[in-house]
Amino acid sequence: MSVVLDVKDLVVDFKTRAGNARVLNQVSLDLREGEILGIVGESGCGKSMTALSIMGLIPNPPGRITSGSISLDGQELTSMPAAKLRAIRGNRISMIFQEPMTSLNPVFRIGDQISESVLLHQNVSKKEAWKRAVEMLELVGIPEPAVRARSYPHELSGGMRQRVMIGLALACKPKVLIADEPTTALDVTVQAQIFDLLKNLQEETGTAIILITHDMGAVAELADRVSVMYAGHVIETGSTRQILDDPRHPYTRGLISCVPHLEDNPGDERPYLEEIEGVVPPLTELGTGCAFAPRCKHVMDRCLTTNPVIGRVSQQHSVACHLLKEKELA
Amino acid sequence: MSILLVIFRRLVHAFLLILAVLVLNFLLIHIAPGDPAEVIAGEMGGATEEMLAQIRTAYGLDQPVIVQLGTYLGKALQGDLGQSFFYNAPVLELVSGRIGATILLVMTALLFAIFVGTLLGVIASHKPKGIVSGLVTLVSVIGYSAPIFWTGMMLVILFAWSIPIFPISGMYDITKGDDLWTRALDILHHLVLPALTLGIVYLAQYARLSRASMLEILGSDYIRTARAKGASEISVYGRHALRNAILPVVTIAGLQFGSVVSGAVLVETVFSWPGLGTLAFDSILARDYPTVLGILFFSSLLVIVANLLTDLVYRLVDPRIRMEG
Numbered sequence: 001m002s003v004v005l006d007v008k009d010l011v012v013d014f015k016t017r018a019g020n021a022r023v024l025n026q027v028s029l030d031l032r033e034g035e036i037l038g039i040v041g042e043s044g045c046g047k048s049m050t051a052l053s054i055m056g057l058i059p060n061p062p063g064r065i066t067s068g069s070i071s072l073d074g075q076e077l078t079s080m081p082a083a084k085l086r087a088i089r090g091n092r093i094s095m096i097f098q099e100p101m102t103s104l105n106p107v108f109r110i111g112d113q114i115s116e117s118v119l120l121h122q123n124v125s126k127k128e129a130w131k132r133a134v135e136m137l138e139l140v141g142i143p144e145p146a147v148r149a150r151s152y153p154h155e156l157s158g159g160m161r162q163r164v165m166i167g168l169a170l171a172c173k174p175k176v177l178i179a180d181e182p183t184t185a186l187d188v189t190v191q192a193q194i195f196d197l198l199k200n201l202q203e204e205t206g207t208a209i210i211l212i213t214h215d216m217g218a219v220a221e222l223a224d225r226v227s228v229m230y231a232g233h234v235i236e237t238g239s240t241r242q243i244l245d246d247p248r249h250p251y252t253r254g255l256i257s258c259v260p261h262l263e264d265n266p267g268d269e270r271p272y273l274e275e276i277e278g279v280v281p282p283l284t285e286l287g288t289g290c291a292f293a294p295r296c297k298h299v300m301d302r303c304l305t306t307n308p309v310i311g312r313v314s315q316q317h318s319v320a321c322h323l324l325k326e327k328e329l330a
Numbered sequence: 331m332s333i334l335l336v337i338f339r340r341l342v343h344a345f346l347l348i349l350a351v352l353v354l355n356f357l358l359i360h361i362a363p364g365d366p367a368e369v370i371a372g373e374m375g376g377a378t379e380e381m382l383a384q385i386r387t388a389y390g391l392d393q394p395v396i397v398q399l400g401t402y403l404g405k406a407l408q409g410d411l412g413q414s415f416f417y418n419a420p421v422l423e424l425v426s427g428r429i430g431a432t433i434l435l436v437m438t439a440l441l442f443a444i445f446v447g448t449l450l451g452v453i454a455s456h457k458p459k460g461i462v463s464g465l466v467t468l469v470s471v472i473g474y475s476a477p478i479f480w481t482g483m484m485l486v487i488l489f490a491w492s493i494p495i496f497p498i499s500g501m502y503d504i505t506k507g508d509d510l511w512t513r514a515l516d517i518l519h520h521l522v523l524p525a526l527t528l529g530i531v532y533l534a535q536y537a538r539l540s541r542a543s544m545l546e547i548l549g550s551d552y553i554r555t556a557r558a559k560g561a562s563e564i565s566v567y568g569r570h571a572l573r574n575a576i577l578p579v580v581t582i583a584g585l586q587f588g589s590v591v592s593g594a595v596l597v598e599t600v601f602s603w604p605g606l607g608t609l610a611f612d613s614i615l616a617r618d619y620p621t622v623l624g625i626l627f628f629s630s631l632l633v634i635v636a637n638l639l640t641d642l643v644y645r646l647v648d649p650r651i652r653m654e655g
Binding site for chain 1: 550551552554555556557558559560561562570573574647648649650
């Protein structure tokens with residue numbers, strides 16, 4: 001499968017009062033045609049920043065892409081002029097956000113908000129764009145789409161609004177859809193519906209999806225491959241099976257063991273919830289060593305001084321950890 | 331709730347409010363010192379005690395206040411606001427002859443302030459720490475803190491004295507032709523300075539308000555959505571953000587209508603604009619109760635109508651309000 005979106009060595013800096021914060025450091029990802037790539041990690045690890053960088057939506061100032069490349073179908077996005085980038089946004093790459101309650105403009109009808117996107121990128125009449133908006137609402141499972149298109153966002157529930165957002169994002173049949181924690185703000189039952197919807201749409205339309213989440217269950221169910229991020233670094237990438245069954249990075253292992261399993265402890269005794277000790281360090285205070293070292297159970301001397309580079313475990317599976325070298329040597 | 335029901339409810343409220351305004355104004359003006367009979371007698375060149383009594387009887391001023399109030403309300407409800415002591419003409423005629431000029435002045439000033447103020451606010455919000463933004467803030471603070479009569483005089487010195495391009499007083503020039511088109515242009519020419527004077531104070535407020543409101547809205551999630559769609563910056567500012575940022579401006583404009591009308595009293599006096607303001611000024615000096623009451627009645631009516639219109643505009647701009655009562 002060919003690579004649709006290729007992010008290479010992306011570095012993003014934010015100027016803050018506390019100094020320069022490197023929110024993304026040498027981030028590399030590739031998204032292949034028609035697949036779902038999961039990006040997981042704790043809050044503040046750079047998941048959303050990666051998404052916003054790809055969209056060209058990093059607030060500047062204070063943020064800026066310092067180096068690296070993002071290419072869509074071979075077209076470099078980081079150096080593209082604003083007007084050309086606008087023609088790509090919402091058209092070939094689009095994005096849905098964490099907060100469906102506030103992501104739609106309260107003063108416009110939802111049909112207008114979807115057809116605006118169609119009008120921006122396709123040479124169609126207003127009437128055709130509206131028709132397309134109604135089709136999209138039907139596609140994302142909104143009942144009575146022709147009537148609902150005339151509704152305002154406040155007349156819809158959170159789950160319905162997220163469906164509208166998905167319809168909006170897919171209106172121009174993008175090659176890439178970035179879903180940034182699309183279910184975090186929703187009820188559990190609605191979460192499952194939204195994930196099912198994404199999965200079905202992905203199969204129907206062939207749009208490649210980057211699914212940003214901290215829900216390991218969703219990753220297990222939906223993603224073909226997974227990238228794990230920590231403090232602005234991609235620390236492990238592999239197929240979902242490899243990551244879940246054979247995680248190599250101590251942080252990935254920690255993340256996976258944080259998911260409670262009742263069956264591990266038969267009987268009345270409930271298991272303690274596992275946690276990873278400590279918190280993500282402030283990004284302004286990262287030294288030269290591995291960012292995870294202060295929380296790592298396997299910390300070694302060189303972890304504190306040199307940041308590990310990405311090494312291959314197998315064809316598909318790569319990890320940035322000094323332990324990998326140790327084992328290979330052993 | 332249907333829009334007609336809303337309007338009906340507002341009209342009932344408005345009626346009660348006007349009644350309350352009439353009673354309150356009537357009582358207030360009777361508490362104030364000064365005897366209209368003496369003023370009228372003074373105009374006639376002085377009078378004896380008998381003549382004063384005669385005047386009091388003629389105008390019903392010898393009756394107890396409560397009886398006077400009853401008579402006044404009864405007549406007011408039939409559309410008779412009494413007879414002016416000073417001008418010796420029906421108040422309704424006096425006021426309705428002047429109200430057009432005031433409405434013209436107030437609406438021009440207000441629309442100018444809203445449009446230009448909001449535009450400045452939007453421009454300033456583009457680069458909140460830039461030079462333009464600083465300039466808008468500076469001009470706003472000056473415009474807001476300067477007293478109206480001072481601004482008026484400065485404008486007169488600048489545009490009627492140093493660079494004499496605008497007339498300084500009156501509403502039109504009788505020496506010019508009186509066909510409709512010439513007269514309309516002449517009125518517009520006379521309107522510039524008073525409207526500017528009155529407008530500048532409010533312009534400053536709307537610029538500050540819309541700048542703050544734009545800055546808040548520009549940080550919201552749906553603006554990010556608009557950008558993610560590929561909308562141009564002009565559309566992001568002018569369509570997605572402004573439609574939301576205009577809401578507080580509409581609210582404040584409605585609330586401030588009353589203060590613009592009272593500001594017009596000063597401006598009309600400075601520029602001899604023949605509206606309610608100059609009439610109010612003259613009749614207060616003359617203790618001309620019926621006229622003062624009539625003006626207060628009409629200006630309250632203006633404010634009530636303006637608030638009703640604001641409500642309706644707000645419903646148009648913000649779909650979230652339409653559902654509620």
